[in-house]
Amino acid sequence: MIAVAPTSDRFLEVAPLQLRDWFIGLLPQSLRWITSGLITVVAILAVFGLLFAYLTLAERKILGRVQNRPGPNRTGWFGLLQPFADGVKALTKEDVVPRDADQVLHYLAPVVLVALSLLGFAVLPFGRHLVPVELDAAVLYFFAAGAATELAVFMAGWASRNKYSLLAAMRALAQLISYELPLLLSFVPVVMLAGTLSTTEIVTAQGGWTGGWIPHWYVLTPWGFAGFVIFMIAALAESNRSPFDLPEAESELIAGHLTEYSGFKYALFFMAEYFGMCALSGMAVTLFLGGWQAPCAWLEFIPSYAWFAGKLLVLLLGFMWIRATLPRLRMDQLTRLAWKFLVPLALINLGTAAFWSLTAGWTGPLQLVRWAVALALVVTPFVVMGRRLTAGVAPRTYRYAAS
Amino acid sequence: MSVSDLTPLSAPGGSTVRAVHDEFHGDLLEVSMGPHHPSTHGVFRMIVTLDGETIVKLKPVFGYLHRNHEKLGENTTYLASMPYTDRLDYLNSMTNNWAYAVAVEKLAGLAVPERAEYVRVILAELTRLLNHSCLAGFLMQDCGCSGTPLMYAFREREKILDLFESLSGSRMMCNYQRFGGCRVDPSADWLAGAQRLTDGYGAFLDEFEALLTGNEILMARTQGVGRLSSALAISAGVTGPALRATGVAHDLRKVDGYGVYPRFDFRVPLGDHGDTYDRYMIRILEMRESLKILSQALAGLPGGPIMDPKAKLRGFRPKAGEAYGRIEGPKGEIGFYLISDGSANPYRYRVRPPSFINLTILEDMCLGRTVADAVIILGSVDIVLGEVDR
Numbered sequence: 001m002i003a004v005a006p007t008s009d010r011f012l013e014v015a016p017l018q019l020r021d022w023f024i025g026l027l028p029q030s031l032r033w034i035t036s037g038l039i040t041v042v043a044i045l046a047v048f049g050l051l052f053a054y055l056t057l058a059e060r061k062i063l064g065r066v067q068n069r070p071g072p073n074r075t076g077w078f079g080l081l082q083p084f085a086d087g088v089k090a091l092t093k094e095d096v097v098p099r100d101a102d103q104v105l106h107y108l109a110p111v112v113l114v115a116l117s118l119l120g121f122a123v124l125p126f127g128r129h130l131v132p133v134e135l136d137a138a139v140l141y142f143f144a145a146g147a148a149t150e151l152a153v154f155m156a157g158w159a160s161r162n163k164y165s166l167l168a169a170m171r172a173l174a175q176l177i178s179y180e181l182p183l184l185l186s187f188v189p190v191v192m193l194a195g196t197l198s199t200t201e202i203v204t205a206q207g208g209w210t211g212g213w214i215p216h217w218y219v220l221t222p223w224g225f226a227g228f229v230i231f232m233i234a235a236l237a238e239s240n241r242s243p244f245d246l247p248e249a250e251s252e253l254i255a256g257h258l259t260e261y262s263g264f265k266y267a268l269f270f271m272a273e274y275f276g277m278c279a280l281s282g283m284a285v286t287l288f289l290g291g292w293q294a295p296c297a298w299l300e301f302i303p304s305y306a307w308f309a310g311k312l313l314v315l316l317l318g319f320m321w322i323r324a325t326l327p328r329l330r331m332d333q334l335t336r337l338a339w340k341f342l343v344p345l346a347l348i349n350l351g352t353a354a355f356w357s358l359t360a361g362w363t364g365p366l367q368l369v370r371w372a373v374a375l376a377l378v379v380t381p382f383v384v385m386g387r388r389l390t391a392g393v394a395p396r397t398y399r400y401a402a403s
Numbered sequence: 404m405s406v407s408d409l410t411p412l413s414a415p416g417g418s419t420v421r422a423v424h425d426e427f428h429g430d431l432l433e434v435s436m437g438p439h440h441p442s443t444h445g446v447f448r449m450i451v452t453l454d455g456e457t458i459v460k461l462k463p464v465f466g467y468l469h470r471n472h473e474k475l476g477e478n479t480t481y482l483a484s485m486p487y488t489d490r491l492d493y494l495n496s497m498t499n500n501w502a503y504a505v506a507v508e509k510l511a512g513l514a515v516p517e518r519a520e521y522v523r524v525i526l527a528e529l530t531r532l533l534n535h536s537c538l539a540g541f542l543m544q545d546c547g548c549s550g551t552p553l554m555y556a557f558r559e560r561e562k563i564l565d566l567f568e569s570l571s572g573s574r575m576m577c578n579y580q581r582f583g584g585c586r587v588d589p590s591a592d593w594l595a596g597a598q599r600l601t602d603g604y605g606a607f608l609d610e611f612e613a614l615l616t617g618n619e620i621l622m623a624r625t626q627g628v629g630r631l632s633s634a635l636a637i638s639a640g641v642t643g644p645a646l647r648a649t650g651v652a653h654d655l656r657k658v659d660g661y662g663v664y665p666r667f668d669f670r671v672p673l674g675d676h677g678d679t680y681d682r683y684m685i686r687i688l689e690m691r692e693s694l695k696i697l698s699q700a701l702a703g704l705p706g707g708p709i710m711d712p713k714a715k716l717r718g719f720r721p722k723a724g725e726a727y728g729r730i731e732g733p734k735g736e737i738g739f740y741l742i743s744d745g746s747a748n749p750y751r752y753r754v755r756p757p758s759f760i761n762l763t764i765l766e767d768m769c770l771g772r773t774v775a776d777a778v779i780i781l782g783s784v785d786i787v788l789g790e791v792d793r
């Protein structure tokens with residue numbers, strides 16, 4: 001079965017698909033199905049592989065600029081060849097494997113990690129017609145695949161036979177258990193309101209504009225905004241990014257599960273981290289930021305995949321900005337944040353979304369009441385639980401010695 | 404390793420938390436953190452015994468940087484030891500120099516011209532700014548910031564090092580103080596540069612504090628972590644910001660009133676909790692007081708000679724006797740104890756290193772905390788291994 005490019009849309013929207021169809025048309029009938037699938041896989045690998053390469057450069061550049069230094073600028077103009085130099089270096093370095101390590105698991109961990117972190121891309125709607133795989137339960141599939149990546153981190157930590165790595169493995173599991181729940185709970189309201197688990201239909205449900213200017217993205221509703229923030233915090237933890245980079249924790253566990261990895265295997269871990277970050281950001285865009293939808297009606301002339309890419313990049317830059325700013329949490333604080341703050345908030349958010357869904361028919365002044373109630377349902381628990389979370393922690397005033 | 408292998412470290416007044424070996428507690432894990440570890444501030448090693456991630460025993464190991472400093476001091480002339488003191492606490496060569504000069508001046512009964520005293524205060528306070536900025540930056544690095552606060556601190560440190568370089572010829576190994584004064588007289592340009600730095604430093608502190616001091620993650624990570632009681636701090640001989648963070652008003656600049664410090668108007672900030680956050684904040688507040696001292700000293704700098712004209716550099720042989728000279732270094736009381744037998748070399752040369760003595764209470768602060776805490780507690784004690792190991 002080969003999906004054929006629709007002909008009803010503007011040229012730029014369908015151009016990638018038409019190119020694929022033209023190429024497949026050159027092949028004999030028996031090869032067409034498998035080639036069609038392979039082209040999708042290759043396209044994802046190429047686009048996100050290249051994105052990974054330049055995200056590392058962007059991260060180093062941004063971190064550098066934040067810290068009053070130029071960042072890499074020697075390899076090619078503006079350091080643009082740096083990712084390739086890094087790749088060559090990683091490939092040509094000696095691959096050191098500890099003698100006591102579990103040879104099989106130690107080898108498998110980076111491979112499994114990259115493979116699993118790529119799975120999520122299969123169901124992301126990159127554009128109006130660009131969905132690699134149409135699944136009815138796409139969202140469920142995505143998070144199942146995403147949760148499995150943490151297992152690979154545990155494999156790496158366990159197999160290295162290093163005490164730091166072992167501690168990192170313990171931390172990775174605790175983090176997985178803690179943050180999977182808020183991550184899943186945060187998007188349930190979206191599923192509730194859209195009435196579907198299919199990513200394509202969730203994006204379609206967010207289509208349209210009020211007055212041609214205000215998009216119907218879920219992030220612009222009280223429950224959607226709360227869900228988005230919870231989702232992004234949990235996504236930071238899921239992708240082991242600062243301030244939740246506890247398994248890696250350079251200043252405590254040296255590099256945690258990465259301590260005993262070198263050469264290209266080490267690079268693979270970073271590849272997986274960036275893939276995971278891209279996939280989760282892509283899912284956040286799909287669930288809350290209207291996917292490939294343009295923000296205003298008159299901006300629709302820009303192809304949908306460009307909008308998706310733009311929103312994705314904004315979220316990724318947010319990840320980098322956070323990394324450049326915040327200190328790391330401790331393990332008990334990390335779990336407390338998840339169980340005592342994010343999970344209850346996400347549960348309450350379910351109720352808010354239910355209220356929102358039930359009052360969809362309210363018009364006129366009732367609409368104001370709807371907004372006020374929903375906002376109160378979001379803000380009140382946030383403030384109350386935020387106070388409890390940071391109880392006992394406050395800026396202090398200091399006295400001076402009497403002289 | 405079983406629990407029975409764990410010998411309790413019976414420090415005076417301190418008790419060792421011992422893991423209970425029951426079905427809920429598995430085996431203990433012994434991790435050797437360091438000497439190759441990014442957060443041990445040099446070649447320091449902590450052998451930590453962990454129950455999960457909780458520390459039940461911590462054994463500091465050091466000496467990897469031992470250079471026979473004190474024995475070298477006994478085998479060289481008084482003046483030849485001066486550049487060696489640079490290498491003790493290699494961040495703060497100016498205050499090391501000064502403490503050594505104070506000891507020798509006491510021994511030989513040398514007077515110091517007023518201008519030199521002022522210049523010494525200016526350089527000591529610049530050193531305090533440098534040390535505290537770096538400490539705050541490194542502490543944030545240990546907390547898991549990706550280098551941003553450290554780089555901000557280093558940007559300011561560079562400016563101070565530039566001043567040191569243009570005055571003494573060296574950025575870190577200044578070798579600047581002499582017995583009875585200072586080596587070179589600062590020019591008007593240099594003093595203007597120091598004034599510019601003093602005027603601009605407050606803005607850096609504001610920026611640094613805006614980024615960090617009120618940050619919830621930082622407060623949660625540091626408040627209540629690594630508590631040190633004032634009783635333990637006093638009995639262990641802890642000095643400097645770590646002592647003042649426990650609420651003990653002991654600042655040699657006030658207590659001894661050495662040099663021309665009594666002429667300046669400054670306050671001594673005190674903490675109430677003795678935890679990591681207090682140790683961090685005391686340093687930030689001390690930097691603000693240092694700025695006050697700096698602007699007063701720069702404004703009131705008198706003219707005159709920079710060296711005591713009667714001081715002898717060559718053939719320097721103090722009469723037989725002993726002397727202990729100490730000043731308030733950025734890390735605490737840095738002191739030199741010298742015994743002279745009338746020859747060109749000291750008979751006994753002994754350093755009181757604040758880093759080393761402040762490090763002795765590390766286990767007491769770390770027991771019952773996690774690995775992540777141990778790293779920032781060590782960071783907040785502020786050690787330099789060059790001074791610990793000597």
